[in-house]
Amino acid sequence: MPPAVRFGVNYTPSEGWFHHWLDFDLDSVRADLDAVAALGMDHIRVFPLWPYFQPNRTLIRPRAVEQLVALADAAAERGLDVNVDGLQGHLSSFDFLPAWTRTWHRRNLFTDPEVVEGQAAYLRTLAAALADRPNFIGMTVGNEVNQFAAGPHPDPDRVTSGEAEQWLVRMLAACTEGAPGRLHLHASYDAAWYQDDQPFTPGHSARLGDLTAVHSWVFNGTAQRHGRASVAAEHHAAYLVELSKAWAPTPDRPVWLQEVGAPAPLVPAEHAAAFAEATVAHALDCPGLWGVTWWCSSDVARGLADFPELEYGLGLFTSDRRPKDLARVLSGAARRPHPAPAVRTTALVVPDDPGHRSRCAPGGVVFDAFFRLVADGARPTTVLDTRTEDKDHLAARGITEVVTPDQVLPTPPGGTRSCTPPDARS
Template identity: 75%
Template sequence: MPSSASLSSASPSGAPRFGANYTPGQGWFHHWLDFDLDAVRADLDAIASLGLDHIRVFPIWPYFQPNRTLIRPRAVEQLVQLADAAAERGLDVNVDGLQGHLSSFDFLPAWTQTWHRRNIFADPDVISGQADYLRTLAAALADRPNFIGMTIGNEINQFSAGPHPDPDRVTEEQAESWLRTVLAACEEGAPGKLHLHAEYDAAWYQDDQPFTPAQAARLGAVTAVHSWVFNGTAQRHGRTAAATRHHAAYMIELSKAWATDPRRPVWLQEVGAPAPLIPAEHAAEFTEDTVQAALDCQDVWGVTWWCSHDVSRDLADFPELEYSLGLLTNEGKVKPAGEAIARIVREWRGRPYAPASRTTAVVVDDDLSRRSECAPGGAVFEAFARLVADGVRPAVVLAGRASDTEHLAARGITEVVTPGEVG
């Protein structure tokens, strides 16, 4: 677990960080196969021009570790070169290790599949290989002052349950054991850095997902939130509704309900404006509304937009929305959402970040088999959205803490309401 010193250095003076998930303009994440440092530098120049202070970087696991006992030195060297190029442009770097899954495509090493099929969360040899890999990446970057820390992997929980077509199923206990092991490997490689794990929203919303809200909100240095309104929010409520504009804020507050530390930092690590649910002409407005709402929550470590660059249409078979999520075109031209982010960064530079406490809290059941009540259309989600539409700034509290006066006082909560009590 990082020291308080490393946390403060990662987020100076408590001010929120602003960054982008780095999607290379040329070749998407396949750029690792024919790594071009000059092309990377051009991408990073464009990202830095928006005033951002960090990027999230995605090695492709089978490209870096094609055999369980082979972690390619050249690939690791190129990752360090990327981090150094980012430092030259004033950008800090967070590295996701186990990709894993990106933009609807799965990347798993051959030594975990078909004739070598082993559960990536439970097989001891696979876990040992993963730990070696994460430890190696962390150690290679440990002395870089712009290295924030490791994220275990991008939304890797999607491999653990449906709707994945071929999941590696595990129990909640196995998922937690796996998380503790791989987080420890990151800490061994780079002691004192900000190491975390990140799940897609099934951890919060899906009743049978073995990765849980408690794990998300209690393991690792910060809680990661990935907010995507294509999860039924925008389809149900429309692009202008409070539920859509405040979805990221809702997920931040939901995560705080499960945290044992009332001041635990929350990183809005992924959020984007998916077309056509958010039409291109409204992307800037959605971006500004989403970030404004998120930063009205306490303890936000930072906001990292998905993503830096559009996916080139020279690449086939992506879901349509993936081609247009960038703040920049794949040629590096700034888009309206990028202009909006740049404005937000300028407005927040030097501005105090001190949102007031949220005094009204919606009660959420502790029972993991009722997580769907927190999803779009669920009782907790809809109650929160109605309160926001009525001008309330709601929080969320676990039912088991709803009468815990010490916990409520620590969070500044003075009123507790059940979903049924919200008109």
Template identity: 85%
Template sequence: MPEAVRFGVNYTPSEGWFHHWLDFDLDSVRADLDSVAALGLDHIRVFPLWPYFQPDRTLIRPRAVEQLLALADAAAERGLDVNVDGLQGHLSSFDFLPAWTRTWHRRNLFTDPQVVEGEAAYLRTLAAALADRPNFIGMTIGNEVNQFAAGPHPDPDRISEAEAEQWLGRLLAACAEAAPGGLHLHASYDAAWYQDDQPFTPAHSARLGDVTAVHSWVFNGTAQRHGRTAPQTEQHAAYLVELSKAWAEDAHRPVWLQEVGAPAPLIPAEHAAAFAEATIDAVLDCPDLWGITWWCSHDVSRNLADFPELEYGLGLLTNDRKPKDIAHVLAAAESKAAAPRSTALVVPSAPALRSRCAPGGPVFDAWFRLAADGARPTTVLDTRTADHDHLTARGITEVVTPDQVLPTPQGGTRS
């Protein structure tokens, strides 16, 4: 459990986006990192593009690895720690998969033995290269890799829950083998928590790896349904953090809000700072929070084509590295100790019932009714409601089911 909450940013280069690896300019990177460090943040999350680093299954480009190390060293010079995502994978609506896994060479990303061994070799190589850097936090297997395993991806590599768990175990072990003592994890987008047929499950997120990662995006129907200033929107990230705890076996497993951002037009630019302040305040009231890593550092250049409109303006800083109002919110954020949450809402343990927890579902709605009543809710699995040791370890003194949480006026009290 960390002594203080970490505050950082997902590093998006101001020049060339993640394609900057093709024309790597260390001076430009240094200038970007200067602008990040000036905000007083303590870490960045970094994204090598997988096909650029491993264009052939048995070729991991030494020059690309050297560039990654140069970036990490530049971050260290500015007091920034570094987490590295390996399998990119998927970023900002674009897929980046090496040619040796697609079309004429189509093989399942998660189950083909040669592909998995290639992935493990790649992660081992990056982790081993970074292992001696004192500012290296650890590896994330990849960014939201679960989106390749089910719909709505247009061409998914279908797998079972057991195959997903085997794949995660194999690649987490590769990271730990190459960089013992690092904080190694995997990161799913919110389908892992909300989508009934997603093979990457809440239990995988909350039990595998050294920390639970959650990615909170309110364009998932939350902001559309409730509006930009509703508690459901401003506390969506806190809800995901607390939802994740139901499946954790460690009562105080740390949770990392690894991605959260203010997507326009649902969160208009002039309201982004207020959204960020409300989101951060709510999340800091969650015990066992490892850190908050905002998406993202710099805007995407308008010179680049075909991004969804919302992607261009998510940066804390502009393309010329000037901080926006939202940057000052993150810069001013301070860690605080959060008291235990004593009221737990029962959630279904069956993965096929995850949609009950999604926006508009009965668990989601009940959680926010409890929050409106000032209950500071957390969650507990339906299989653990009578587990006294578990409840005591988490500081839970009251357990309620969704059908017990009746609508009350905003700010009212439960009878």
């Protein structure tokens, strides 16, 4: 039997948001975690703010590390495991980078040797502090660090794909040095899968680290193009899970839906629970899903200024810890048994060349073809165009039919769409 899919939340403190590290209140944290545990969740993802923990390249604040450990221990008391994101990095539209990497000390986050060694020391220190805690899952290198490497970031730290890979390998090694035998990974926002010039590639996400993380947000053009209740919006998380498998080195590599949420106004508050229910159900139909971690635990308090409007209402709880309908949906999903999904036997061909990733993005031919298949009742996965003739690879994944985007024809009104047979293509 495959292991049960794990359910958790990205922990956003109800008091002070992530600035709570400046005024750390363990009683407040405990109250938050009581609410999370009451939903039947089994893990949280935790976000130290990098400049607060490592304000100088050679100073990792012992007191801050102690507070992180105290939070992990409080989670353990409530039956919650903990994953820790190290390099924050970027959260909810704000960048949190230490002064020793900016302005007068401006150095590339990914290639400057001193910065890289400082980052490695930081990750190793956090991992080592938690290495003996049974509820410590492992480290995520950072939250969507790829957003610093290219546009649309206003001041990117430019790198090549080779340099990005070298950096990731070094950061993951530092996590392993600190806590051997744990699950260590990295996490990118969906530009890694969709943006042609993004140096962090699908191959990096699917091949480096112990499992693949995907972050699903339908404000990326999906909901704007198709609507909140569309096949594309409700299956977007499942699409990213299945898209990642095209680059995976082995058929059994687990995929973690590490972030997914219901962003207003594209998903209005009164529809958030229905959107969550559909999104989770479709993700659970993906073989090899490690877990679902909802963004996020608590709303951002209205007293905090300058957040994008959508950030204020993403929580399962209000900022005074009242559960929403959204929380009840996630709680129900976490408590129900879920049968193992059947193998997906139909594979849609995707380009191996990262310079053509936009074909997989909203509006791209792969994206549109995938959801035409889904709308017609199929359960597609994906395969690289360089592997379509690899019989061993296809057999190992249980794939019996390979189709290209141009074979996936629109569904005629009132009828069932069919695929053009391979020998009919020009």
